[in-house]
Amino acid sequence: MRHEITVRVNGVSETHTVADNQTLVSFLRDTLDLTGAKEGCNEGECGACVVLVDQKAVNSCLMLAVEADGHEVTTIEGLGRPDQLHPLQAALLHHSAVQCGYCTPGMILTAAALLHQNPSPTEADIRAALAGNLCRCTGYRQIIDAVIEASSHVRANATTEPRMPRRLQ
Ligand code: FES
Ligand code: FES
Structure with a gap:
């Protein structure tokens, strides 16, 4: 049907x-x-x-x-665009937390949902939120550090709302 x-x-x-x-x-x-x-x-x-x-x-x-x-x-x-990355995207790049990148969209969106709910997560909060996101490459340390860094930017001046039409040109 x-x-x-x-x-x-x-x-x-x-x-x-x-x-x-x-x-x-x-x-x-x-x-x-x-x-x-x-x-x-x-x-x-x-x-x-x-x-x-x-x-x-x-x-x-x-x-x-x-x-x-x-x-x-x-x-x-x-979530962001090439000339205006979302704080999570920028932080993952800054911490070299992207290797093959297969897990990265899901990882970022899970973290975005966390920061939307809780802009001041502890490391334990972040680990719990990302427990369902598997990464075969990074070992997670860089990803956790990136989310911690992004949370301070989100608190200061960013938003997890969508900022652009869905198709990147
Ligand atoms: S493809 Fe959906 S959880 Fe793995
Ligand atoms: S960067 Fe390769 S699976 Fe996460």
């Missing part, structure tokens, strides 16, 4: 007809061509597919596109 859904993605209203079994990650990647969210395990174990739904971190491989109808979705494409 197919359903028409309207989802606000990175500030843009998107209306599409989707199959009732299409996942949100498939809708983002295959229908909207937003490939920042990665399909890793496809069973909720790796966090590579995390996006924000109404500012909460969600494994988009476990959510159906129809469940996103009427909601606000933010992907990594909507």
Whole structure:
């Protein structure tokens, strides 16, 4: 069966007809061509597919596109832009916390949800929030340090709200 859904993605209203079994990650990647969210395990174990739904971190491989109808979705494409990185993006670069980059969009969006809820997280808070995001490359230390650094910037002058239309030009 197919359903028409309207989802606000990175500030843009998107209306599409989707199959009732299409996942949100498939809708983002295959229908909207937003490939920042990665399909890793496809069973909720790796966090590579995390996006924000109404500012909460969600494994988009476990959510159906129809469940996103009427909601606000933010992907990594909507969080910052090349000339104005989100503080989390800038901090991950500063700490060399990106290697292959496969985990990075999910890691950043999970951290963004954390900072939205708690702008002053402890290291334990950050580790707990990122427990569902696996990274095969960095060993996590640099990622944790980057989130700590970004939290001070977010507190000072930044926002975790989307800042740009969803498609980078
Ligand atoms: S692809 Fe969704 S949690 Fe791994
Ligand atoms: S940077 Fe390679 S999986 Fe995290």
